[in-house]
Amino acid sequence: MTADRPEFWSLAFTDIPQPDYADMSIAVLPAGATVDPAVWAQTLFSFEAMPKWIVVAMGLRQLLAPLIGIPRAPKDVFQVCRVENGEALLSFDDRHLDFRAGVGVDEARALVRVVTVVRLKGWRGRLYFAPVRIAHPLVVHAMLDRTRRVLAAKAPAAS
Amino acid sequence: MTSFHSLALDEIRDPDFADMAIAVLPAHATADPAAWARSLFAAYSLPRWMRVALRLVRVGREPFEIRRVDGDEALVAIDDCRLDFRAAVSVDEATALVRIVTTVRLKGGLGRLPVAPIRIAQVAVIHSMLRRSQRRLSAVTGENR
Numbered sequence: 001m002t003a004d005r006p007e008f009w010s011l012a013f014t015d016i017p018q019p020d021y022a023d024m025s026i027a028v029l030p031a032g033a034t035v036d037p038a039v040w041a042q043t044l045f046s047f048e049a050m051p052k053w054i055v056v057a058m059g060l061r062q063l064l065a066p067l068i069g070i071p072r073a074p075k076d077v078f079q080v081c082r083v084e085n086g087e088a089l090l091s092f093d094d095r096h097l098d099f100r101a102g103v104g105v106d107e108a109r110a111l112v113r114v115v116t117v118v119r120l121k122g123w124r125g126r127l128y129f130a131p132v133r134i135a136h137p138l139v140v141h142a143m144l145d146r147t148r149r150v151l152a153a154k155a156p157a158a159s
Numbered sequence: 160m161t162s163f164h165s166l167a168l169d170e171i172r173d174p175d176f177a178d179m180a181i182a183v184l185p186a187h188a189t190a191d192p193a194a195w196a197r198s199l200f201a202a203y204s205l206p207r208w209m210r211v212a213l214r215l216v217r218v219g220r221e222p223f224e225i226r227r228v229d230g231d232e233a234l235v236a237i238d239d240c241r242l243d244f245r246a247a248v249s250v251d252e253a254t255a256l257v258r259i260v261t262t263v264r265l266k267g268g269l270g271r272l273p274v275a276p277i278r279i280a281q282v283a284v285i286h287s288m289l290r291r292s293q294r295r296l297s298a299v300t301g302e303n304r
Contacts, residue, residue: 008163008251008258017254023286024179026168026260106163109172113163115179137178137282 010115011082011089012102020125021118021133025140029110030148032155038080040112041088041103044147045078051142057135068124070096096124112148114140165260166227166234167247174262176278180285184255185297195257196225196233196248198292209284242266242277246285257293259285 013019034040043049050058062072071094082089087104102115116136120126168177184190200223202210223246226236232249243264250257261281265274 008249009254013254013256018183019181022181022256023282024181026174026177026179026262028173109163109168111163111168117181133286134283137286138279141176141178141278141282 010102010104010113010117011084011087012100012115012117014100015091016098016100016117016119019117020120021129021136022116023137023140024113024115025137025144027112027141027144027148029105029107029112030152030155032157033148033151034154035086035105035107037086037088037103037105038083040105040147040151041080041090041101043150044103044114044143045090049143049146049150051146054139054142057139065128068127070094070124070128094121096121096128112144114144116140165247165249166229166232167245167260167262170234170236170245171243171262171264173264175265175274176281177260177262178282178285179258179260180282180289182257182289182293184250184252184257185293188293188296190231190250190252192231192233192248192250193225193228195250195292195296196235196246198296199248199259199288200235200246203295204288204291206284206287209280240266257289259289261285 010024012022029035047055066072073092073094077092078090080088081091086106087102090101090103092099098119098121100115100117102113102117104113104115105111106113118129120129165179168174171177189195198204205213223235223237226234228234231251232247235246235248237244243266245260245262247260248257249260263277263281
């Protein structure tokens with residue numbers, strides 16, 4: 001029912017229409033880069049393409065989160081679970097929060113968008129997300145910048 | 160993919176950085192994007208350090224002005240010798256969401272170092288402005304616009 005949707009929509013809002021936190025990071029699609037949203041999502045969330053400081057921050061998260069009763073994130077936490085209308089959806093429900101990330105490629109406007117939607121659960125969610133809220137857009141932008149470079153390098157050379 | 164349109168991206172099509180902050184439209188709050196834009200960029204919504212910085216940088220000029228309103232979106236624009244800034248504030252009553260799309264185009268003269276604080280400020284400040292306006296406008300009904 002895409003035609004009935006409002007102008008701005010993301011799969012990320014399907015399960016969490018009234019989020020506690022939501023943002024979108026936008027970047028220019030590099031010339032010649034793939035427009036497959038699943039490839040963008042997989043590259044964006046692959047440890048190989050992540051800036052090192054984010055890998056370190058994630059390692060710290062894995063160490064510290066259990067101290068407030070939050071389980072360590074499983075390895076497949078960033079797995080693409082659905083691709084629809086040019087957008088790849090990642091979804092994970094945890095004890096402290098539910099999150100959805102929609103990675104969309106808008107070829108017509110030459111833009112890539114990463115929509116993050118979060119529903120917090122109780123005091124653990126609020127405590128955990130207080131610092132994450134500040135860093136999140138910067139982290140996504142750093143990942144997006146790195147992914148742009150990786151996928152631009154893989155783009156076929158212009159003839 | 161549902162095409163996404165924003166005045167901020169219309170005016171700066173290849174931004175150096177672009178973000179959208181999204182928040183739930185409080186029940187009974189106004190759905191007028193201009194009212195949201197005025198509230199978001201009012202002095203009371205800005206952190207104190209930013210009010211001081213804007214007074215210094217934009218002496219004798221309004222820090223933020225609504226340049227135009229188009230449909231459900233109000234556009235705030237700043238053209239400066241260092242950067243161009245656009246913020247498009249839209250209210251979507253159907254999904255009960257308020258969105259601010261911000262785009263920035265840097266204009267040379269700024270080395271890599273000064274860009275980092277601008278970028279941090281852009282994302283952190285916009286989200287805090289949105290939370291303050293959510294609280295403030297949640298008490299304002301459509302009749303009180």
